Amino acid sequence: MFSFGTHNVGIDLGTANTLVYIEGKGIVLREPSVVARNTKTNEIVAVGQEAKEMLGRTPVSIKAIRPMRDGVIADYETTVAMIKYYLDKALGNTRGSSSKPYVTIGVPSGVTAVERRAVIDAARVAGARDAYVLEEPFAAAIGAGLPVNEPTGSMVADLGGGTSDIATISLGDIVSSRSIRMAGDTMDEAIMNYIRQNYSVLIGEQTAERLKMEISSADVESAKELEDATARGRDLVTGLPKTIQVPAEDIAIAIKDVISDIIVAIKETLEETSPEIAADVIDHGIVLTGGGAMLKNIDTVIAESTKVPVFIAPEPLDSVALGTGEALKSIDVLKNN
Numbered sequence: 001m002f003s004f005g006t007h008n009v010g011i012d013l014g015t016a017n018t019l020v021y022i023e024g025k026g027i028v029l030r031e032p033s034v035v036a037r038n039t040k041t042n043e044i045v046a047v048g049q050e051a052k053e054m055l056g057r058t059p060v061s062i063k064a065i066r067p068m069r070d071g072v073i074a075d076y077e078t079t080v081a082m083i084k085y086y087l088d089k090a091l092g093n094t095r096g097s098s099s100k101p102y103v104t105i106g107v108p109s110g111v112t113a114v115e116r117r118a119v120i121d122a123a124r125v126a127g128a129r130d131a132y133v134l135e136e137p138f139a140a141a142i143g144a145g146l147p148v149n150e151p152t153g154s155m156v157a158d159l160g161g162g163t164s165d166i167a168t169i170s171l172g173d174i175v176s177s178r179s180i181r182m183a184g185d186t187m188d189e190a191i192m193n194y195i196r197q198n199y200s201v202l203i204g205e206q207t208a209e210r211l212k213m214e215i216s217s218a219d220v221e222s223a224k225e226l227e228d229a230t231a232r233g234r235d236l237v238t239g240l241p242k243t244i245q246v247p248a249e250d251i252a253i254a255i256k257d258v259i260s261d262i263i264v265a266i267k268e269t270l271e272e273t274s275p276e277i278a279a280d281v282i283d284h285g286i287v288l289t290g291g292g293a294m295l296k297n298i299d300t301v302i303a304e305s306t307k308v309p310v311f312i313a314p315e316p317l318d319s320v321a322l323g324t325g326e327a328l329k330s331i332d333v334l335k336n337n
Contacts, residue, residue, distance in 0.1 A: 007101040009087065009128075010324030012139075013119070015068045016161025016184055016291065018048075018082070019318065020090040021325030027318055029090045033161075035078050036064040047085045056204040070181045071108035071136075071163040072115045073122060083126035100129035104328055106136040106320045108163045110179030132327075136160070137167035138174055139323030140289040144313035148172060153277030154284060157266055157302075158320060159292020161185050164262050166269045168277055176272035178265040184291050187212055187255040194254035195231065199244050203233035215248035217296040218259050223252035226296075259298070263305045270306065285309035289319035 010021035013033070020029040031048030038045055040061055046054060054064040067078035091101065103123045107116060116133050123131035140158040141148050148154060149172045158165045161184040167177035191208040195201055211231060217223035226248035235242040266286065270278060286308055288299060293316035303310040313319050 007091070007099050007129075008325070008328040009090070009101040009103045010321055010326075010328055011083070011086070011103060011105045011123075012136075012321035012324060013068065013079075013083070013105050013107075014161050014320075015066065015071055015163070018086055019321035020086055021321045022090060023325060023328060026325075027321050029086055030317075031086065033068050033082065034064055034066055035082050036062055037078070039063050044081055044085075047082055052206070055206060069162060071160065071165075071179070072111055073118045076118060076122060080122045080125045083122055087127050100127055102130050102132075102328065103128040104132040104134055104324045106139045106324050107133045108179045109135045109137055109165050109167055109174065109177040110163070134324055134327050135165070135167070135174060135177070136163075136320050137165040137177060138169060139327065140165075140313070140319040141167070141169050141287070141323065142326050143315070143319035143322030143324075144287050144289055146287060152284070153273065153280030155270070155281045155286045155308075157262070157286055157288050157290075159183060159262065159288060159290040159295075159298075160320075161291060164265060164290075164292065166262075166266050168269060168273045168281065170277055170280075175274075175277055176269050178269045180261060180265045182258050182261040182265075184209075184212070186258050187216070187292075190258055191216075191251060191254045194250065195233070195244075195246070196236065198250070199246075200236045201231070201233040201242055201244055202236055203231055207231050207233065211246060211251050212255070213294075215246070216251040216255060217248060218252070218255075218298040218301040219296075220249060220252040220256065222297050223248040259301065262292075263302060266302060266306060270308070282308055285311050287311050287313050289313045289316045291317060 008023035012019040018033045032052035034051040036046040036051040036054050067075040073079045120131045137156050137158050141156040146154040154169045164183045165179045168175045188208040215229045228245045232243050293312045299310040
């Protein structure tokens with residue numbers, strides 16, 4: 001067991017959002033994984049929600065970026081700055097040179113050794129005494145309360161912003177897994193493309209994300225019962241601002257292929273498991289975590305396609321962060337991942 005006081009920190013370093021867990025306090029911070037820099041001085045202007053609100057609205061001298069892409073570090077220097085900012089903000093005045101935190105960070109199951117090392121190095125440079133990585137579906141399973149250390153098979157599908165990570169787990173380890181770059185961000189892109197092609201209107205990623213969160217459904221038929229939503233963008237014909245009404249059915253059609261790819265990954269993961277674990281999954285079901293689990297009817301659509309019961313975790317948005325925090329209590333779990 002670790003005995004590092006309150007300075008055990010778990011981080012869900014997501015492509016879309018970052019969550020910070022402090023042992024004894026729980027999740028103390030949740031912010032968008034966005035950083036705004038002054039392009040002339042390289043100075044950081046804003047981090048998190050403030051920076052996200054700048055996306056698509058910055059002058060030439062300021063650039064708002066997402067330093068994480070597809071679940072891994074795309075901009076190392078900016079990621080270090082972001083982690084440092086969030087550690088400082090989360091730990092506040094309790095942080096000093098003699099009390100650097102031990103940090104564990106969730107990473108997609110498909111990352112390379114180089115990508116893992118980049119995350120560990122970034123955390124250390126940002127101020128961690130030491131850092132560990134934990135595969136996100138395993139962390140999500142812990143955070144969802146699944147019996148990961150028992151001799152029984154569990155299955156989790158963590159539907160995040162940059163990646164969808166699916167895994168079967170037994171006896172404290174991942175048995176089979178898939179990590180695909182088809183997730184929340186891909187849905188946003190699909191919505192933007194659909195609106196551009198069918199309405200000749202260019203909308204921003206924040207508008208696409210809002211449409212996804214407000215009126216999207218994993219099932220096209222059930223989407224017909226949902227209300228329309230308003231979207232504002234730029235008319236590609238006139239070049240002028242334009243407001244349109246978008247039916248929920250259109251959003252469901254836009255993201256349909258992304259949902260299909262996620263279901264294929266779930267089926268492939270199941271096909272790689274032993275008959276015993278497959279039987280356990282049929283008995284206990286597939287647990288969904290991440291922002292994608294909040295998509296209307298996603299559990300029903302996956303259950304109908306796989307013929308396996310599907311459940312949404314009690315706190316789907318927090319599962320990875322809770323799991324990384326819980327894993328800090330066991331050094332064996334961290335050393336094995």
